[in-house]
Amino acid sequence: MSEVKKIATRESYGNALREYAEEYPNLVVLDADLAGATKTGIFKAAYPDRFFDCGIAEGNMMAIAAGLAATGMIPFASTFAMFAAGRAYEQVRNSIGYPHMNVKIGATHAGLSVGEDGASHQCLEDLALMRVIPGMTVMNPADDIEAKAAVKAALDYVGPVYIRFGRLAVPVIHDADYKFEIGKGEILREGKDVTIVATGLEVEPALIAAENLKNDGVDAEVINICTIKPIDEELLIASAKKTGKVVTVEEHSVIGGLGGAVAEVLSEKMPTPMKRIGVYDTFGESGPALEVLHKYELDGEGVYKQIKAYLGK
Numbered sequence: 001m002s003e004v005k006k007i008a009t010r011e012s013y014g015n016a017l018r019e020y021a022e023e024y025p026n027l028v029v030l031d032a033d034l035a036g037a038t039k040t041g042i043f044k045a046a047y048p049d050r051f052f053d054c055g056i057a058e059g060n061m062m063a064i065a066a067g068l069a070a071t072g073m074i075p076f077a078s079t080f081a082m083f084a085a086g087r088a089y090e091q092v093r094n095s096i097g098y099p100h101m102n103v104k105i106g107a108t109h110a111g112l113s114v115g116e117d118g119a120s121h122q123c124l125e126d127l128a129l130m131r132v133i134p135g136m137t138v139m140n141p142a143d144d145i146e147a148k149a150a151v152k153a154a155l156d157y158v159g160p161v162y163i164r165f166g167r168l169a170v171p172v173i174h175d176a177d178y179k180f181e182i183g184k185g186e187i188l189r190e191g192k193d194v195t196i197v198a199t200g201l202e203v204e205p206a207l208i209a210a211e212n213l214k215n216d217g218v219d220a221e222v223i224n225i226c227t228i229k230p231i232d233e234e235l236l237i238a239s240a241k242k243t244g245k246v247v248t249v250e251e252h253s254v255i256g257g258l259g260g261a262v263a264e265v266l267s268e269k270m271p272t273p274m275k276r277i278g279v280y281d282t283f284g285e286s287g288p289a290l291e292v293l294h295k296y297e298l299d300g301e302g303v304y305k306q307i308k309a310y311l312g313k
Contacts, residue, residue: 005144006169009200010108012147013165014039017076018046019148024155026072030065032058032079038108038165040078058083062091062103069101074155077103081110081164085126096160097133104154105130105162111251112279112293113168113201118286124279128256130162131229137182138229140164140250140258142203143172146226149180157182166201166251168289173203185232187239191221194311195239198249199225199258202277206249208300209307218311228258233265240272247275247307251298254278275310277303 017040021027030052035041044051054061058079065075077084084092084107096103107126114122131138137159141147147165154161173188188203189210198206203224210220221239225231240246246266248259259276266272279296286292293299297306 004171004173006171007144008167008169009141009144009147009165010037010039010167012141012144013106013108013151013163014042016148016151017043020152020155021047021050024074027074027076027155028052028068030054030061030075030077032056032061032083034079037080038078038106040106058088059091062088063095065103066095066099066101069103075103076106078106078108080121081107081123081126082121085123085129085162089129093133097136100135100159102158103160105160106165107162108165109167110164111166111201112284112296112298113166113251113289115167115289115292116286119283122284124253124284125256126162126164127228127250127252127258128260131261132256133160135159136229137161137227139182139227140200141226142200142224143170143174145172145174145176145178146180149178150226153180153182164200168201170201171204173207180226183227183230183232185223185225185227185235187221187235188224189220189222191219191243193219193243194245194247194307195221195223195243196247196249196307197223197225197236197258197262199228201251202249202298202303205298205300205303209304212300212304213307216308225258228261231261231265233269236262236265237270240266240270244272245311246272247277247310249298249303250278251293252278254280275307277306
């Protein structure tokens with residue numbers, strides 16, 4: 001993994017907006033005074049007349065995006081996840097979700113990997129908040145290629161979409177010919193002893209954990225779930241049936257995110273012993289991103305350690 005190219009998915013977001021702008025002339029981008037950080041500045045430099053800086057007024061930005069969608073535009077409203085899912089939640093729910101407006105929300109700087117910005121900015125609740133809004137599609141891409149594919153899929157989908165992007169550069173694990181589809185997961189590694197379901201930044205640690213488990217004689221299947229809602233029920237059920245044990249891994253609270261979504265499916269359709277790995281009902285803390293992830297046992301070593309302990313029981 002160390003030799004693989006690394007890029008932050010927020011960078012992928014900015015590049016994708018610029019790349020698809022010519023194909024989609026009704027694509028417009030809104031930002032809340034964070035274009036340099038969210039990387040929407042890449043789009044702004046190429047298409048300044050289609051970029052709107054709404055200032056530090058995220059609720060207004062969401063309402064403006066809803067208005068633009070009502071005129072036939074495809075607006076991407078962009079800011080940090082803490083502000084998109086937190087500060088502007090009412091407007092996202094009532095102005096975008098309730099009328100089912102064709103607005104795409106690009107939420108960057110999610111999770112513990114925001115690092116030094118600390119607990120106030122480390123949004124660990126956004127996937128839970130967004131997936132409970134009726135009709136909201138929720139995606140959490142794992143790398144550069146999947147992030148760009150998610151943006152393209154959002155452009156072609158009619159309805160509200162929330163896409164979660166990260167600050168930290170992560171390895172590119174997909175090939176250029178990767179075919180992405182909303183609502184579909186993928187098996188990255190076949191296995192028979194335990195299913196590891198991961199999303200976003202945690203896909204790489206899940207793969208590392210699977211390789212370490214192999215040395216212990218455990219054959220782990222690794223599934224990447226980008227679309228948290230609608231989730232790939234068929235794939236989850238088939239894998240759970242095959243392995244008999246499921247572990248979910250996410251850079252998010254274990255309450256209401258990927259782990260919750262998977263548990264909801266399996267508890268109703270394929271009851272399976274489960275372990276949820278993520279942040280356990282606590283806030284994050286300030287520190288270098290990699291060190292924070294290590295402390296919360298969300299790096300490859302930590303995920304392996306937690307899965308091994310679970311299987312040992």
